[in-house]
Amino acid sequence: MPVWIGLRKDDTLRLLVAVALALAGSVRARAQTPKGSVEPALKLLLTFESSSITYPFAARATLHLVNGGTKPVWLYHRARNGVPAATAEGPTLAIHFATAASGKTESGEAAVLEPTGLPHPKLVRLGPGEEYTEKKVIRLAPAHADGEGEGASAWGRYRISAAYSAHYSNADEIARLTGVELWQGEVTGAPAEVELARPTATGSLSGSVLGSDNRRITYALVSLADGEEELVGQTEVDANGQFAFSKLPAGVYWLVVERLPRRDETAVFRRFELTADSPAQSYDFVLAPPEIYEPKQMLHEPVVFRVTNPAGHPVADASLEVTWSSGEVMDSVKARTDAEGLASVELIPGANFVSIKRKGCPEEDQRVMVEARGVVDAFSLTEECRKP
Numbered sequence: 001m002p003v004w005i006g007l008r009k010d011d012t013l014r015l016l017v018a019v020a021l022a023l024a025g026s027v028r029a030r031a032q033t034p035k036g037s038v039e040p041a042l043k044l045l046l047t048f049e050s051s052s053i054t055y056p057f058a059a060r061a062t063l064h065l066v067n068g069g070t071k072p073v074w075l076y077h078r079a080r081n082g083v084p085a086a087t088a089e090g091p092t093l094a095i096h097f098a099t100a101a102s103g104k105t106e107s108g109e110a111a112v113l114e115p116t117g118l119p120h121p122k123l124v125r126l127g128p129g130e131e132y133t134e135k136k137v138i139r140l141a142p143a144h145a146d147g148e149g150e151g152a153s154a155w156g157r158y159r160i161s162a163a164y165s166a167h168y169s170n171a172d173e174i175a176r177l178t179g180v181e182l183w184q185g186e187v188t189g190a191p192a193e194v195e196l197a198r199p200t201a202t203g204s205l206s207g208s209v210l211g212s213d214n215r216r217i218t219y220a221l222v223s224l225a226d227g228e229e230e231l232v233g234q235t236e237v238d239a240n241g242q243f244a245f246s247k248l249p250a251g252v253y254w255l256v257v258e259r260l261p262r263r264d265e266t267a268v269f270r271r272f273e274l275t276a277d278s279p280a281q282s283y284d285f286v287l288a289p290p291e292i293y294e295p296k297q298m299l300h301e302p303v304v305f306r307v308t309n310p311a312g313h314p315v316a317d318a319s320l321e322v323t324w325s326s327g328e329v330m331d332s333v334k335a336r337t338d339a340e341g342l343a344s345v346e347l348i349p350g351a352n353f354v355s356i357k358r359k360g361c362p363e364e365d366q367r368v369m370v371e372a373r374g375v376v377d378a379f380s381l382t383e384e385c386r387k388p
Contacts (some may be wrong), residue, residue: 314341
């Protein structure tokens with residue numbers, strides 16, 4: 001019988017994850033690296049808070065990525081739902097979900113849900129042996145035997161696995177300018193098993209999304225959260241601007257509606273309570289044009305700076321202050337370069353002004369144009385001060 005000595009609950013979980021990653025022989029990496037280069041051994045594991053999920057509620061999971069190589073790698077936070085493709089920019093997480101019964105397997109549906117609110121992308125440096133985690137909420141739907149529809153839904157044991165992939169069209173340019181190697185390729189983790197239970201409730205929430213002119217909005221994301229404000233479901237409105245969530249048990253729920261694509265903060269929300277007397281409710285949301293007063297209401301994108309001296313050597317411990325302004329809203333971001341002259345920040349796309357400050361050197365100002373790539377941008381800055 002195994003014995004755990006002096007381990008807290010969190011320590012035990014970390015140890016279990018580390019052991020699982022080390023022993024996951026079915027983990028495969030197919031990184032698209034230049035010929036002759038050494039591929040970083042990125043390892044993946046997907047763990048779940050519960051092995052039993054009642055439809056239509058989502059599964060709560062944690063994505064674990066460990067750098068098993070000897071060199072640092074850079075990852076983009078956060079991975080979006082999608083099928084791995086060479087043309088997709090940034091990281092994607094594809095979920096495979098199929099029945100676990102012996103004999104013929106049937107594929108169900110699985111999709112990673114987006115957190116509510118404006119995305120906050122950033123870059124993460126992962127040193128050798130270090131672990132990076134992302135919390136994920138995964139919507140699961142059962143397979144249908146012989147395609148006979150809802151009445152033939154297959155409930156019970158399912159195998160679920162994940163494929164994490166990343167591709168950046170400007171990765172070579174980023175490496176040339178800064179020396180930062182963005183991890184690219186695909187890694188697949190060993191499958192886990194979960195139980196998908198049939199729904200027993202009949203409650204529902206539905207409605208539509210309108211603009212301030214009372215016209216239907218057909219590009220909106222609607223998220224369903226429980227009374228603890230934990231995400232449990234998500235859908236996009238249809239061609240008529242309508243949405244619906246069904247098979248919900250009695251309880252408190254929140255609906256959050258956001259305009260797509262999410263580049264500005266547009267979320268509106270409302271609380272509902274389904275009861276035995278009122279099991280089905282409907283509401284029409286109105287999305288007004290966004291009013292931007294603060295930079296946090298605008299989408300930022302990760303940017304890497306590398307600061308060097310005129311001889312091309314990295315400038316460490318330099319203070320950077322990056323300023324963006326629309327005339328009405330101003331954003332100011334501060335960072336400090338590391339031993340390699342690198343600093344990673346999140347900036348609003350457009351013209352940004354960078355002030356470089358270092359003790360014993362005059363302040364220098366430079367202008368950079370951050371493109372709205374939707375992923376990562378990078379710049380090499382030369383500080384003219386000749387101080388070592």
